[in-house]
């Protein structure tokens with residue numbers, strides 16, 4: 025079947041199977057490989073993208089369900105070459121090591137802060153339940169999200 | 180320190196591509212015309228293969244090939260081991276063949292049996308389900324204590340008792356004599372639970388073959404591309420190195436699991452050659468659980484002999500180590516050479532004897548996992564020190580202090596092979612006690628008690644060996660190769676610098692840290708230094724990254740290469756400045772005639788090297804400015820330190836919460852404090868995971884892996900953790916020219932014991948003297964239930 029959706033500000037029409045996952049459409053169909061797949065049980069959050077503004081595990085959504093939706097992936101966050109404040113905060117606070125969980129962490133954080141502009145450390149940690157990182161021990165990710173939130177508040 | 184040189188918390192150069200989704204992991208690479216490989220894996224822990232019928236699978240749409248051992252036998256050699264060990268009797272370990280696809284028998288759930296290659300992933304998956312394998316299921320054994328019992332199922336006909344190797348280190352007679360005169364002997368039985376490394380990027384391999392030239396390229400998620408080229412190409416596939424390029428592009432974490440060379444990498448490469456098309460395989464997470472080398476899995480009995488003052492007289496350790504169904508790349512080396520010699524720890528124990536039985540079982544092979552042997556040793560030692568303190572009514576800090584190797588006793592020869600260079604345990608201890616608020620614990624415990632919680636505090640003082648390694652020592656211990664590192668520094672004509680290292684970065688930040696190091700040494704801004712790694716076609720032969728070796732060995736190689744660049748620069752400068760070479764000094768990025776203001780900048784020298792002016796002595800001095808160095812260290816490095824943890828346990832539910840953690844580490848020279856801190860955080864949390872939640876469990880009857888997904892295998896999450904307070908308190912390593920010790924594994928080495936010492940302390944009122952990891956709610960609750968009636972009766 026053919027579906028049309030907006031991805032990172034661009035209307036795209038893609039031909040998919042009924043069982044194609046959104047993560048597969050993004051990675052394989054649209055070559056947006058910044059969205060990562062790190063598990064097969066919807067646990068890790070590496071595949072997190074924004075669908076109509078809400079963070080979603082793209083490995084858990086059928087591409088067909090995203091028909092007509094507005095999708096933002098990690099590739100769509102930086103505007104005109106300038107990092108999004110959340111990306112910048114991850115850089116400043118050393119919130120990433122191998123980088124594999126990072127796109128999901130950043131997208132998830134962007135959604136958190138959209139709904140809760142000044143999250144406490146405990147709220148951030150609770151929000152990250154669905155995102156696994158094996159490298160950083162989370163501490164600098166939490167710091168980065170605090171800093172990113174602050175930057176977005178003052179933006 | 181320059182602003183962006185050694186010691187600066189420089190932000191990472193590699194971040195931007197990862198933060199914008201432009202990382203390039205093997206998962207992301209697509210080659211024109213690529214095929215997809217899927218492995219059919221054994222559903223049984225132990226079975227004979229009676230027959231395989233691939234015809235139904237081959238008939239599937241889009242299926243290109245189905246391979247079994249019948250196809251690869253004689254074409255692909257077995258998966259090799261890079262580090263053999265010898266037993267007490269001097270005889271080599273048992274090293275049965277490890278065919279890339281199971282031949283005749285499967286030995287663990289997940290053992291690969293067939294490879295299906297198809298036009299699409301879906302087609303390959305569908306076809307894999309059509310391969311028909313008939314098995315005769317055999318009794319299986321997964322637990323190491325069961326595997327050594329008489330009558331246990333035998334994995335190999337010619338490996339009696341499943342015993343790969345009966346290994347020992349230390350002086351048995353001397354240790355027995357120490358025990359004979361002991362005032363007290365502390366005893367401890369413990370299990371070091373099996374773990375799954377779970378790098379977030381699952382393993383993946385994509386191979387291509389160019390028939391016109393016979394060249395192979397393999398993109399693979401490895402920590403050691405050059406070693407993989409030798410083991411896969413030369414040893415397994417018979418592809419000469421000149422025809423085989425191995426690329427480890429961005430790699431999403433390794434933790435040791437990607438320093439292992441795997442059958443899938445060889446099979447994909449071979450299939451690409453057979454089919455003359457690129458072949459790609461990406462492990463699914465559930466497949467990773469069944470095929471990535473796992474870690475730990477020891478059963479240990481330990482005894483510590485003490486005199487009446489609490490001085491350690493002798494340590495005796497007997498361990499059964501489970502290495503799974505096959506000998507993995509470094510498998511047998513981990514629970515032996517990287518374990519027994521670490522049992523001296525930070526203490527002056529004069530006599531140590533450690534025996535390890537290395538045992539096969541019907542489980543996924545074990546190999547290096549962050550810390551590799553050293554967390555296991557630290558766990559044994561630091562737990563039994565606590566047991567001894569309690570037995571003798573001594574303070575846990577005090578007993579450690581009494582037994583410390585004094586700062587001025589370094590260099591210190593331990594009774595188990597290692598010679599430590601530098602350390603200052605009193606300093607790291609004092610700092611950790613201070614940062615953790617150790618002296619104020621009683622009030623916090625009372626506060627917790629008023630909330631119905633049991634609060635405990637734990638401490639560990641440790642030393643570890645890393646910076647693997649000096650080739651000579653490693654070879655004496657069974658390494659089948661060298662363990663140096665390489666560096667190539669290419670100063671480009673404009674004076675910017677390209678650095679090629681044999682080390683590999685999969686999260687450690689080498690592109691930043693090595694640029695800082697080289698930038699500082701050459702007086703060039705680190706922004707003008709580009710670090711290249713992970714490609715055998717670009718970097719000189721190097722051994723890769725594991726064992727916290729990149730800075731200590733790879734960094735030292737860069738130091739050496741930079742020295743050669745400066746030496747040549749001096750020659751060029753001498754000619755250009757019409758001075759004698761001896762009079763040229765290199766300072767602040769300029770070559771100057773000592774005592775004068777005559778100087779040439781680094782950029783000018785680089786320009787002259789490539790555009791030699793008339794004064795350049797081409798007859799005696801080659802043009803160009805590029806140097807290669809190979810650095811083989813004199814010894815390991817020995818990071819150490821002191822960690823403190825506090826936990827609260829809810830006695831009603833058995834839930835343990837880690838409420839505070841302090842890490843003070845001696846990592847030697849700190850090249851980038853931000854990166855060191857990040858490594859410590861990550862390392863600590865991996866160890867906390869082992870202590871509190873991670874557990875790889877096999878069903879003892881069927882041999883099925885019960886913890887085969889993130890739903891059953893509990894990874895630490897952000898909300899399981901407190902803020903980790905970390906600091907460095909460094910002494911400079913004498914074993915390499917930059918003084919670094921390494922920081923990649925310190926956290927994982929210290930934290931399991933630290934957390935468990937806190938857990939046992941919290942349960943002290945119940946008379947509980949030990950709990951095995953992980954301290955899951957169920958285990959803690961049961962321990963309390965079992966102890967409570969006893970405590971009440973007393």
Ligand code: FES
Nearest residue numbers: 062063068069083
């Ligand atoms: S890949 Fe989507 S949650 Fe793991």
Ligand code: FES
Nearest residue numbers: 121122125157159
């Ligand atoms: S940075 Fe490696 S998994 Fe998070």
